[in-house]
Amino acid sequence: xxxxxxxxxxxxxxxxxxxxxxxxxxxxxxxxxxxxxxxxxxxxxxxxxxxxxxxxxxxxxxxxxxxxxxxxxxxxxxxxxxxxxxxxxxxxxxxxxxxxxxxxxxxxxxxxxxxxxxxxxxxxxxxxxxxxxxxxxxxxxxxxxxxxxxxxxxxxxxxxxxxxxxxxxxxxxxxxxxxxxxxxxxxxxxxxxxxxxxxxxxxxxxxxxxxxxxxxxxxxxxxxxxxxxxxxxxxxxxxxxxxxxxxxxxxxxxxxxxxxxxxxxxxxxxxxxxxxxxxxxxxxxxxxxxxxxxxxxxxxxxxxxxxxxxxxxxxxxxxxxxxxxxxxxxxxxxxxxxxxxxxxxxxxxxxxxxxxxxxxxxxxxxxxxxxx
Amino acid sequence: xxxxxxxxxxxxxxxxxxxxxxxxxxxxxxxxxxxxxxxxxxxxxxxxxxxxxxxxxxxxxxxxxxxxxxxxxxxxxxxxxxxxxxxxxxxxxxxxxxxxxxxxxxxxxxxxxxxxxxxxxxxxxxxxxxxxxxxxxxxxxxxxxxxxxxxxxxxxxxxxxxxxxxxxxxxxxxxxxxxxxxxxxxxxxxxxxxxxxxxxxxxxxxxxxxxxxxxxxxxxxxxxxxxxxxxxxxxxxxxxxxxxxxxxxxxxxxxxxxxxxxxxxxxxxxxxxxxxxxxxxxxxxxxxxxxxxxxxxxxxxxxxxxxxxxxxxxxxxxxxxxxxxxxxxxxxxxxxxxxxxxxxxxxxxxxxxxxxxxxxxxxxxxxxxxxxxxxxxxxxxxxxxxxxxxxxxxxxxxxxxxxxxxx
Numbered sequence: 001x002x003x004x005x006x007x008x009x010x011x012x013x014x015x016x017x018x019x020x021x022x023x024x025x026x027x028x029x030x031x032x033x034x035x036x037x038x039x040x041x042x043x044x045x046x047x048x049x050x051x052x053x054x055x056x057x058x059x060x061x062x063x064x065x066x067x068x069x070x071x072x073x074x075x076x077x078x079x080x081x082x083x084x085x086x087x088x089x090x091x092x093x094x095x096x097x098x099x100x101x102x103x104x105x106x107x108x109x110x111x112x113x114x115x116x117x118x119x120x121x122x123x124x125x126x127x128x129x130x131x132x133x134x135x136x137x138x139x140x141x142x143x144x145x146x147x148x149x150x151x152x153x154x155x156x157x158x159x160x161x162x163x164x165x166x167x168x169x170x171x172x173x174x175x176x177x178x179x180x181x182x183x184x185x186x187x188x189x190x191x192x193x194x195x196x197x198x199x200x201x202x203x204x205x206x207x208x209x210x211x212x213x214x215x216x217x218x219x220x221x222x223x224x225x226x227x228x229x230x231x232x233x234x235x236x237x238x239x240x241x242x243x244x245x246x247x248x249x250x251x252x253x254x255x256x257x258x259x260x261x262x263x264x265x266x267x268x269x270x271x272x273x274x275x276x277x278x279x280x281x282x283x284x285x286x287x288x289x290x291x292x293x294x295x296x297x298x299x300x301x302x303x304x305x306x307x308x309x310x311x312x313x314x315x316x317x318x319x320x321x322x323x324x325x326x327x328x329x330x331x332x333x334x335x336x337x338x339x340x341x342x343x344x345x346x347x348x349x350x351x352x353x354x355x356x357x358x359x360x361x362x363x364x365x366x367x368x369x370x371x372x
Numbered sequence: 373x374x375x376x377x378x379x380x381x382x383x384x385x386x387x388x389x390x391x392x393x394x395x396x397x398x399x400x401x402x403x404x405x406x407x408x409x410x411x412x413x414x415x416x417x418x419x420x421x422x423x424x425x426x427x428x429x430x431x432x433x434x435x436x437x438x439x440x441x442x443x444x445x446x447x448x449x450x451x452x453x454x455x456x457x458x459x460x461x462x463x464x465x466x467x468x469x470x471x472x473x474x475x476x477x478x479x480x481x482x483x484x485x486x487x488x489x490x491x492x493x494x495x496x497x498x499x500x501x502x503x504x505x506x507x508x509x510x511x512x513x514x515x516x517x518x519x520x521x522x523x524x525x526x527x528x529x530x531x532x533x534x535x536x537x538x539x540x541x542x543x544x545x546x547x548x549x550x551x552x553x554x555x556x557x558x559x560x561x562x563x564x565x566x567x568x569x570x571x572x573x574x575x576x577x578x579x580x581x582x583x584x585x586x587x588x589x590x591x592x593x594x595x596x597x598x599x600x601x602x603x604x605x606x607x608x609x610x611x612x613x614x615x616x617x618x619x620x621x622x623x624x625x626x627x628x629x630x631x632x633x634x635x636x637x638x639x640x641x642x643x644x645x646x647x648x649x650x651x652x653x654x655x656x657x658x659x660x661x662x663x664x665x666x667x668x669x670x671x672x673x674x675x676x677x678x679x680x681x682x683x684x685x686x687x688x689x690x691x692x693x694x695x696x697x698x699x700x701x702x703x704x705x706x707x708x709x710x711x712x713x714x715x716x717x718x719x720x721x722x723x724x725x726x727x728x729x730x731x732x733x734x735x736x737x738x739x740x741x742x743x744x745x746x747x748x749x750x751x752x753x754x755x756x757x758x759x760x761x762x763x764x765x766x767x768x769x770x771x772x773x774x775x776x777x778x779x
Contacts, residue, residue, distance in 0.1 A: 066722055066730045066752065068458065095520035098496045102731035104522075105699040109735050120519040120534075123492045123499060128544070129517055132537040290496055292515055294503065320458045322727065326500035329454030330507070346456060 003215045004189055006208050010196040011239075014049070017200055019087050021047045027089035027148050030113070032076065032103075033096045034258045035121050035288070037137050037278045039160040039268065041092075042202060043152045044144045050198035050259070051076050051085060052237035055351040064106055070099035071349035072235055072318050077103055080111045090115035090147060092140075096123075097290045097323055115147050124292040125283040137279040157274035163202050168264035170209035171197065175261060177216065178253040179308050182225035184216060187252025188242040189223075194260055195237065226251040227369045230305045230340075232331060233316035234289065234324050235259050241316070241347075244354060248362040249369060250314075254304035256297060261304065262286045289323035297327075298334050305338060312341040312368040314361065319348050341368050375634040376658045380625075382618040383594045390614070391436065391600060395479035401426040402483040407553050410485040412502060413603055414493035414693050415516065416686045418569050418677070419542070421607040422562040423549045429604050430505070433482050434462035437469070438648035438756035440478045447757055449473060460725035461757040463501035470508055485511050487552050489545070493518040494695035495728045514548045516541050518690070521697040524704075527675060527688040538687035563679040566686070569607035573674035575615035576602050582622040583665050584713050587631020588639065589622045592664035593654040596646045602673040637661035638716045638777055641709045643668045643702070643736070644729040645721065645755040650763050653770070662774065664719070666709040668694070668702065699732040703739045710746050717777045718748035719770070724760040749773040 010017060018028045027046040031038065034050075041048040053075020058065075061078035079085060091113045095101040108116055120136050122129035141152050171194060177184035193212070197205050226249045231242075236257045245252055255261055266285035269277040286300045287293045305313060313335045317324045328344060335342045343364040347353045402408050411417055411427040420427045437443040443461065446468030451457050453471055455464055469481050488511055490502035499515060506513035519534040546557045579598070583590050598618060601611035625631075640657075642664045647653055654664060675689030694701050706718060718740055722730035737748040751769055754760035 064734045066733070066750075068722070068724050069727060069731045095522075098727040099731070101520055102699075102727055105732045105735060109699070118520070118522045120522065122517050122519075123496075124515055124517045126517075126544075128537065128540045131540075132519065132533065135533055289500075292499065292503070292517075317456070320727065322459060322496050322725075323500055325456040325459050326463075326497075326504060328456070330504070332454060344454070346458075 001189075001216070001219050001221060003212050004192065007192045007196040010200045011192060014199040015084060015087070018047060018049055021201065022087055022089070028087060029090040029092060030085055030088045031092040033094045033100060033121070034263055035094060035096050035282050036092050036119065037140060037282055039157065039164050039278050040137065040141050040144060040152065040275070042160040042163065043156040044148050044150050046089070046144070046148060047201060050237075051079070051091070053079055053349060054084075055238060055240060055349070055354075057350065061106075064110060065103070068320050069102070070097075070318065070320055071353070072237070073099045073103040075349050077106050077111075080107065080113065086112060088113045090117060092117045092119060094119045094121045096121040096288065097321070099321070117143055122283065123290055125287075130280060130283055133283055134276055134279040137275050141275060154274050157278070158270065161268050161270050161274060161277065163206065165267045165270060166206050167197060167202050167209070168267055170206060170213065171264040173213060174209065174216075175264075181309075182223055183251055183253050184219070184222070186223045186246060187229075187231075187255075188239045188246055191236065191239045191242050191252075191260065194263065195239070197263070198259060223251070227312060227365050228253050228308065228310045230254040230256070230301060230308070230310040230313040230335075231316060232256045232301050232313060232335075234318055234321055236316075240351070241354060241357075244358055245314070245361055245365070248358070248365050250361070250365045254308040254310055256286075256301040256304065258288055262288065262300070265300070289321075289327045294327055294330075298331055301331065302334060302338060305335065305340060310340065312343070312364070314343045314345065314364070317344070317346045319346050376655075377630060377632060377634065380590060380594055380618070380621055382614070382621045383597055386597045386600075390610075391432075392479060394604065395428075398426055398428050398483050399480060407486045408483050410482070410488040410502065410505065412490040412494070412498040414498075414690055414695055415489055415491045416542070416545075416690050417604070418565045418607045418686060419545055419549065419562070420489070421605070422565040423546075423553055423555065423557065425549065425553060427604070428482055428485070430466040430482060430501075431462050432600070432604055433469070433479075434465040434756055435648040436478050437465050439651065441649060442475075442478060443649060443756040444759060446473060458725060460495075460497045460501065461723075461754050462725075463497055464725070465756055467501070467504065470505065484509060487512045487514065489514045489516070491516040491518055491690075493690055493693060495726070497726070512548075512552070514545060516545060518696060521691055521701075524697050524701045525692065527692040530688060530691050534691055535684065535687045538691055539683045542683050542686060559682070562682050565607035566677040566679045566682050568609065568612060570677045570679070572601060572606045572608075572611045572615060573676065575612065575619055576670075577674050579615060579619050579622060580666065580670055582619070582626050585626040585629075585631075586639075586714055587629065587633060587636045588663050588665040588713075589625035589631060591632040591654055591658060592642055592646060592667055593651055595667055595670050596651065599670055599673065606673070632663050633658050633661055635661055636663055638774065639663055639665045639714055641666045641668070641706060641713065641715050641718045643706065643718065643720045643733070645669065645723055647721070647753060647766065648755050649758050650766065653763070653766060656767065657770070660774065665715065666713045668705055668709070671705055671709065695728060699735050702732070703736055706736060706740055707743055710740060710744055715746065717773065718746060719751055719773075720748050721751040721753050721755075724752070724754035724757060747773075747776060
């Protein structure tokens, strides 16, 4: 489908897009955790971009980070050491997980990126946590204003909230096209669309999403239906793994990735005080595994499994993600209790890490497909 | 071979006299239906002591299991339930003991908790592990959410917003404890507990200071035993009595220049955790004339508490714990220890299932060398899972490092 091409291009040209934005005297701010209040970055007229790794080796980072550290965090840091992110005017890190909190030290000590900021993210959403995090978001706004010498008015914030909510709503509509049988779009196609939202200007992305929605209903190249799968896990910053699943007969129709459904599932309340609403959404959205409310994430995954009528689930845990590893046995049991076959996989964030998974995924899909 | 002096009188029989007794007392409390709580380290335990709750430390229990050489079997038990081998070995070990172990557990296992209290102060694992345990035992869990001390300040230089958030949660903690125990918080009692804890900290730091003496009167083997009170019962009289006795013995030794070894070849600093399964490695180092004279771990738990401002001083003590801060804080502590304790080298053991103790050790190594010209060894190990690195491998790496110190 031709209308998919701009999304695909944005992934291969992400650094060029950022540099182009910068060439018009507007800053680019990198972030790593989906708990970052992105709307505030947008409101200061900066381009918020999520920092990802590559699937190549991480030799540069390995000199500093031990082999038992998060392979995704290591890969991102490796990209920074290689200079991939030298164009960043700011970088936002957080204590949302241990790996992230400790990698902050790496960026501060060894990268050349200016203006590194740390947001303290609560691990719970009690009333007191909300109060604390709101203050954190206020401070973040003030830091952005100081750093980029531009005042962030309520109107700018409200504009950002509108644009972001539109993006979330459009992404959700497209996501739901996978409910159809056969799904109207492939899991890998959706992931390209979702990931591009994290690296390209949101306004432009919204236009592309609307265009895509207008055209997708009439697509002639309908995807083949494979074994319908829910994939669960943390972050997915590339489409290789989903392509691998599709290459052996799987259809990824639902996910609980933080860069997938959890990124756009919840809207920000446009009728409340802007910073309060932005902070509130962060703590109340479908939680990540570092948050106390893990049952809510499990519920989200289970609901998706039902609504998207999946045949099986694959759990992907990036090595060495403690919070997901702790959640894994219970999530596995809950999905199994729904009658779903479940495959649990730990993977190194690299191409060679994938290679080892292929046989197991293929065998699993054959097994599920056989009884289907 | 160096001349190794007799071990300290105060610490001889430490395990039997204090640790074993601690578990016996906890089991007795459970039998008598007194409230027993599981606690994570860096949790303000003084709050529990003041409410007559009997705290037990799963982390300490894991170290006991490691010393008794059963930690790996228990870890494997948890792995069979789906808990990854890459998780914290403390947590795997304790979860393994909960899932059922065919042999007799050391100290009859951990008493089942009436409730659990944890904090995000030191790591994600404390939250996630206790969440799993709380569900398995269907016991309530209290979580104290702690902001990361990114500014790296000590207890006098913290972010006021962090102190406020912490204090506001202490209100919730006491409400939780009152509900669980059915007794009211007595502020006078809390102040008394804080005063005792404060005294314990002071004594412990005096003990550490005495180790600056050349030759050092105490090494890591004894320190890693004696630190037990700092972690598990800082607000108790038994801690004060023990540390007073230990301090007095060290004073005598320092006065008479009686060291752990007579002819010290190297004095080392040890970061992070000891190898609980292999505490003998310190004795082996002694036999080579090497003494670990300071541990970062021993310099992590003390904190001054103002009994007239209990909530605020608890917030300050725990928010400023090194585990809750950036690598710069660790560097500052180690640089200080190297200087003050006349140290020749630094051992930086990582901990396989622990990101907090593994990421950043290279920054420490480079910073210490740049600042003082002192070498460090990043030693890839695990405190309780010897499948990561066994005794022979560890000794070989240490021996090689000692060779480089010689040149």
